[in-house]
Amino acid sequence: MAADHPRTATLLMHCPDQPGVVAAVTRFLAGHGANIVDLDQHVDRADGVFFMRVRWELEGFTLDAGAFSQAFQTTIADPFQAVWQLHDNARPLRMALFVSKMSHCLYDLLSRWQSGEWRVEIPLIISNHDTLRPVAEQFGIPFHCFPISADNRADQEAAEVELLTRHEVDLVVLARYMQIVGPTLIDAFPQRIINIHHSFLPAFAGARPYHAAHARGVKIIGATSHYVTLDLDAGPIIEQDVTRITHRDSVKALVRKGQDLEKLVLARGIWAHLQRQTLVYQNRTIVFS
Amino acid sequence: MAADHPRTATLLMHCPDQPGVVAAVTRFLAGHGANIVDLDQHVDRADGVFFMRVRWELEGFTLDAGAFSQAFQTTIADPFQAVWQLHDNARPLRMALFVSKMSHCLYDLLSRWQSGEWRVEIPLIISNHDTLRPVAEQFGIPFHCFPISADNRADQEAAEVELLTRHEVDLVVLARYMQIVGPTLIDAFPQRIINIHHSFLPAFAGARPYHAAHARGVKIIGATSHYVTLDLDAGPIIEQDVTRITHRDSVKALVRKGQDLEKLVLARGIWAHLQRQTLVYQNRTIVFS
Amino acid sequence: MAADHPRTATLLMHCPDQPGVVAAVTRFLAGHGANIVDLDQHVDRADGVFFMRVRWELEGFTLDAGAFSQAFQTTIADPFQAVWQLHDNARPLRMALFVSKMSHCLYDLLSRWQSGEWRVEIPLIISNHDTLRPVAEQFGIPFHCFPISADNRADQEAAEVELLTRHEVDLVVLARYMQIVGPTLIDAFPQRIINIHHSFLPAFAGARPYHAAHARGVKIIGATSHYVTLDLDAGPIIEQDVTRITHRDSVKALVRKGQDLEKLVLARGIWAHLQRQTLVYQNRTIVFS
Amino acid sequence: MAADHPRTATLLMHCPDQPGVVAAVTRFLAGHGANIVDLDQHVDRADGVFFMRVRWELEGFTLDAGAFSQAFQTTIADPFQAVWQLHDNARPLRMALFVSKMSHCLYDLLSRWQSGEWRVEIPLIISNHDTLRPVAEQFGIPFHCFPISADNRADQEAAEVELLTRHEVDLVVLARYMQIVGPTLIDAFPQRIINIHHSFLPAFAGARPYHAAHARGVKIIGATSHYVTLDLDAGPIIEQDVTRITHRDSVKALVRKGQDLEKLVLARGIWAHLQRQTLVYQNRTIVFS
Structure with missing residues (x-):
């Protein structure tokens, strides 16, 4: 957590389990210049729910918070019925x-x-x-x-x-x-x-x-x-x-x-x-x- | 638990907490030739109860089960109001x-x-x-x-x-x-x-x-x-x-x-x-x- | 592990850490009909190495072992310098x-x-x-x-x-x-x-x-x-x-x-x-x- | 450890393992009016050493530190070749x-x-x-x-x-x-x-x-x-x-x-x-x- 750490953002999301979510999210992020540093996902088979946490470096990432919100909602959240939160880890x-x-x-x-x-x-x-x-x-x-x-x-x-x-x-x-x-x-x-x-x-x-x-x-x-x-x-x-x-x-x-x-x-x-x-x-x- | 272990007996007892119990029991055992190998006691202060487990070698011990029962009941259990069990550890x-x-x-x-x-x-x-x-x-x-x-x-x-x-x-x-x-x-x-x-x-x-x-x-x-x-x-x-x-x-x-x-x-x-x-x-x- | 479980395959791989690996692998798998059931990745920052395990259902997956090997080597392993193993989980x-x-x-x-x-x-x-x-x-x-x-x-x-x-x-x-x-x-x-x-x-x-x-x-x-x-x-x-x-x-x-x-x-x-x-x-x- | 706790003393000792130590120590303490509140002993069979910790209430105990030292050394420590420490628990x-x-x-x-x-x-x-x-x-x-x-x-x-x-x-x-x-x-x-x-x-x-x-x-x-x-x-x-x-x-x-x-x-x-x-x-x- 030292000050010289690269700035990162964290996305938390869940949606109905379905093929292709990881591929879609990681392609979306990579497409806007994200270097993913952590990715963890979990599928609750009993409830049929997909959960994911992704953290990426903000240097080189081309979307600010507002642009991310609009693009992610349209490209991922709407088609996959995902609920999501985005956090800028720079702010304590x-x-x-x-x-x-x-x-x-x-x-x-x-x-x-x-x-x-x-x-x-x-x-x-x-x-x-x-x-x-x-x-x-x-x-x-x-x-x-x-x-x-x-x-x-x-x-x-x-x-x-x-x-x-x-x-x-x-x-x-x-x-x-x-x-x-x-x-x-x-x-x-x-x-x-x-x-x-x-x-x-x-x-x-x-x-x-x-x-x-x-x-x-x-x-x-x-x-x-x-x-x-x-x-x-x-x-x-x-x-x-x-x-x-x-x-x-x-x-x-x-x-x-x-x-x-x-x-x-x-x-x-x-x-x-x-x-x-x-x-x-x-x-x-x-x-x- | 190997067969060549010295034969031992185990006494489990509890009684109202009062001064002198450990002294009385250990003196009783030593007085009949017991070599104590384990002794653990516990006092429950909230309930005022004394608990003890003693294990001793039977070689050199001068009381058999019947004689122990009579002597222990008279010397210890009755005066201290103790409830007790004796086990011969030789028997599986x-x-x-x-x-x-x-x-x-x-x-x-x-x-x-x-x-x-x-x-x-x-x-x-x-x-x-x-x-x-x-x-x-x-x-x-x-x-x-x-x-x-x-x-x-x-x-x-x-x-x-x-x-x-x-x-x-x-x-x-x-x-x-x-x-x-x-x-x-x-x-x-x-x-x-x-x-x-x-x-x-x-x-x-x-x-x-x-x-x-x-x-x-x-x-x-x-x-x-x-x-x-x-x-x-x-x-x-x-x-x-x-x-x-x-x-x-x-x-x-x-x-x-x-x-x-x-x-x-x-x-x-x-x-x-x-x-x-x-x-x-x-x-x-x-x-x- | 019951017999009626869906058949799955597991891929284990590692390669030099670089942007886009998760996206490329998941897109490759999704593109051949895989339904991913587990994905776990890890980046060793000190050594600069990326590790991943992916498991997917074989029903609907369009590549057999031989075809997978050829396609994965060309599409992923060669460009990303990845070392990989594929396991068919049906075989005990x-x-x-x-x-x-x-x-x-x-x-x-x-x-x-x-x-x-x-x-x-x-x-x-x-x-x-x-x-x-x-x-x-x-x-x-x-x-x-x-x-x-x-x-x-x-x-x-x-x-x-x-x-x-x-x-x-x-x-x-x-x-x-x-x-x-x-x-x-x-x-x-x-x-x-x-x-x-x-x-x-x-x-x-x-x-x-x-x-x-x-x-x-x-x-x-x-x-x-x-x-x-x-x-x-x-x-x-x-x-x-x-x-x-x-x-x-x-x-x-x-x-x-x-x-x-x-x-x-x-x-x-x-x-x-x-x-x-x-x-x-x-x-x-x-x-x- | 509240101030209203009864004052206690703790004895730590060890000596060559031999029959009768527990009996002798507890008889000594009981004989001078001690109410024992904790007693734990251990025998290291490999080394043939007996270890004991006893804690008793000082109220009613008839020996002060000096008198204890002299009496315990003569009655217990010398005959049993014991090394011992006595602690007054009142002093932080x-x-x-x-x-x-x-x-x-x-x-x-x-x-x-x-x-x-x-x-x-x-x-x-x-x-x-x-x-x-x-x-x-x-x-x-x-x-x-x-x-x-x-x-x-x-x-x-x-x-x-x-x-x-x-x-x-x-x-x-x-x-x-x-x-x-x-x-x-x-x-x-x-x-x-x-x-x-x-x-x-x-x-x-x-x-x-x-x-x-x-x-x-x-x-x-x-x-x-x-x-x-x-x-x-x-x-x-x-x-x-x-x-x-x-x-x-x-x-x-x-x-x-x-x-x-x-x-x-x-x-x-x-x-x-x-x-x-x-x-x-x-x-x-x-x-x-």
Whole structure:
């Protein structure tokens, strides 16, 4: 992601499965001077859907965004009934972090940003508590507190959406934000809100998953990053990972071991989104390689 | 487990947590000439229960099973309110296998037995179908077919129990046995029936877990070996493991990858039982190291 | 792999990286009526090499093997300087197993074959000892014993090659074959001999890796399947996996845990080869997805 | 580790294996009013050595450190030829961090400290470069720069040892400190310097392990935390972990994935030390559970 990298664009698309799609798309791109650097496709035979991600160098490519849109729609999207997105990878995404009282994911994400590991902008942090304001200040990020209750959720979320929109936020990350997110926020950022849930979903959805895991006596615990939908803890999964536990591990030990998983699984989920590797279809996430 | 190993005995016990248990037990054993080769203890602070596994060499030990029982009960079990089991490790366990139509776990277990990897006896294989009779014959193990329906389950299980008892079976292994096991069989072998379930429990309990995992879009699948209780797929878990999948994996691919997990997780669960490393308490399994 | 699957062909190719390769190949295939079912490509930027695997349905494809060869060579391979292989997936591969005295990998592979999990033919088993003849007989596979010493290696391998060639063997699998393989055999089956090494290569190459791992005090052990080259344990790696151990594990315990890894890692390596997913370049293996 | 936890002490010991050790130690502790909360023992049969870790509540225990030392030496250590350490767990350890230019491990450790996840004190950070001074300042920890060359190593290390001693440092952590550590520092902190090496040791010891892993074409990379000895990258291993890679991963991608491993494996190694779970014997580390 260094500044001297060649500028690239990424196309994500899906359409009904049919012969000739790859040939048509690659011929289209080559015909306008694209040097393809990544191409990954997938066919879901059960659903009859074709998925593709292509990334190419912009140097020598003869279409700008507007011209691409018109030409691609006519030449490819219309005849193949394709749904598509185009991303210019030169522009860093703008990511807002939502937190509550636990700091481990927040520290992890801020460190990746501050060290330059991730090329991303973090214009603001939002919380329903004031607890983590000092961490935000330590890293120099504006911190906004929106206390939420069932009564004021819609209003507070409307204010949050206004703030997020004003800051041109592309992606919302719920970094152990312990509040239900309602339709106001979700509708404003469809497939652009990533949550970390502290269990191996669909096991132990809902509250207090470490307590539930301990009570059930499982031998492995997990964490799951997923896009947020109106259905709690049921959105499209981006990434999961697990760690082994034993009968010796108290709930407190599960929390400690689990927090390391949460940091990692959330970071990997965000990374996949930043790289434009994800495409949601029917509540499942294609993660291109 | 070679024949020239020193003969050992294993004691498994639990009692209310209280000072002095380890001291009392180890003094008792040392006082009768035991050379302890393994000792592992665990205290569940939430429940206030103490668990211990001790293994010692029988050479030089001055108590036989009867004398041990009387002395241990008086000296330790009564004052400490302990529940205990004593096992003479010289005697190989006798294990019955229950199968249906899928052979992967059956082959794996028979290979471990035939190659001498496990010191265990397999006096018989029971199935609700005739499909795998040739595999049993190939390995020279008697095969008994008991077709089961909801109507005849209790009667067939009674016949199975009679057969298992006659063969002095210690442990029943459900090696992808696709039939509900009822109280007749379960009551006859409490905490001595091990099942392999083809998911990461409690996720995807019940039928067709690979289909359910595919539909949910998880990124990891698992398998679980557990003791069988009347509550379907909810018995005490012995061992679990997982493997990573991607959006490319069809249900068929999940089945293929999952079968390797099933073999491994079932084998590890059985191994822990054979080594007398497991102790069930309150629907959870302590697996001593 | 069921018989009613549509017949497919797989093309593996690599060439100097240059614009337009994917477009040219997919246009070539589409132009002759191919319905592409899988396409995976990879560009090694450091070496400037382009790799591709394409699989398509043969129904409706207008070129037979001979016509394909001529047309593809002229249209694609010559202008792009591509090296390529074409495989008709209808023909099951013929796999010979080499073993010594340990049976765990042998049982595992024979079970996958006999149960129909793998669509492969096993015309013969070769060993430098007579120990495992009964296992071969139990599964009904011809067993040939070639005792090997440094003195007679070249002669014995020449006899083995003659036998393998007569049986039209495509792939040789060293399933814990504890003998050095010499140039006679390797030259006859370039990139078609798969070995399982019982360590996480390059750690603990050579003899007695479990002893070495125990002495070093590692906390994880592994296994590696790789193509065999003249450089011992240094051939292109296909697959690796690991398992966690502790200070409690004796060398004997490492062997026991490691054997489960060996079975799994060898099976996955063979599976990738059978699916024509592997392409060797510069001592590394591309494993297409 | 909350302040309201009962105060405990931890004893680590080893001695020649012999009957009656556990009985003698537990009787000794019970005789002075100890309530044992953890006991883990291990016998290395190959070397004939017995290892034990015991932790007990200090409330009601009748010996202070001085009295314990005298009584334990006479009653246990002398007759059993035991080597032992006693730790009062009430005192937080004091940990110094050594860094160079990479910040990922530093951020991770400082976050665990600042959030209170770890009960540890970090009196200072030492570096051979000035690069990470701003991170130290951001977290309010004194930062000392000691540029090192082959010529001045012994002198600079002597100055570092003086500084560490003055700050009563218990544990030195090399958090991606890219300098060879010499005998001056190592002799001052025997088995109290923990390093993170960015490979799965013993594979890829020395410089540039990610480049070496890429060149070898491994399918898994790892990280190793270990106590530092004079033998480079060959000290007793505390913890290792791995992550899967593919042919798609460039050296840059290995570095990115590996850094997450490094953070985790270093943190786990330090945690085990802080919990007094580690005991080094013959270049291997016992990690008690």
